[in-house]
Amino acid sequence: MTEITGFTPLFERVLIKPDEPEKLTETGIILPASSIKRPNTGTIMAVGHLISDSKVPIKIGDHVLYLRYSGFDTVINGENYHLVMVNDLVGIIDNSGSNTFELKDYS
Numbered sequence: 001m002t003e004i005t006g007f008t009p010l011f012e013r014v015l016i017k018p019d020e021p022e023k024l025t026e027t028g029i030i031l032p033a034s035s036i037k038r039p040n041t042g043t044i045m046a047v048g049h050l051i052s053d054s055k056v057p058i059k060i061g062d063h064v065l066y067l068r069y070s071g072f073d074t075v076i077n078g079e080n081y082h083l084v085m086v087n088d089l090v091g092i093i094d095n096s097g098s099n100t101f102e103l104k105d106y107s
Contacts, residue, residue: 007076009048012086014058016042016066017079040068041093042082051086058092065090 009015019039023031044062051058058064071084 004046004076004081007046009046009083011048012050013048014044014051014064014084014086014089015046015076016064016071016082016084017045018042018082038068041065045081048086056086058086058089063093065093 004015007015019041021036021039023036025031042064044058044060044064047058047060066082066084067088067090070088071082074081074083
């Protein structure tokens with residue numbers, strides 16, 4: 001995991017490295033850029049000082065699900081990140097062992 005230098009989120013903000021968007025369908029068809037959906041899962045890279053001082057059950061390295069249109073995108077040291085408030089986090093994803101997590105799109 002890359003360490004973030006030169007940036008610390010303030011208050012109850014969380015810096016997330018978004019997962020790569022799916023560029024292929026399950027059958028192998030390449031999706032055009034206009035139909036690729038923005039991911040709403042990613043890995044926590046940094047947390048604000050109010051989170052580390054509270055009882056919020058998240059930590060750096062957790063894989064999380066967040067609201068699709070929350071926060072904003074930013075570029076730090078040439079890498080794309082997403083900055084959201086902690087209350088925009090929906091849950092922590094645990095795909096270890098026999099657990100599997102998959103998002104369904106109902107649009």
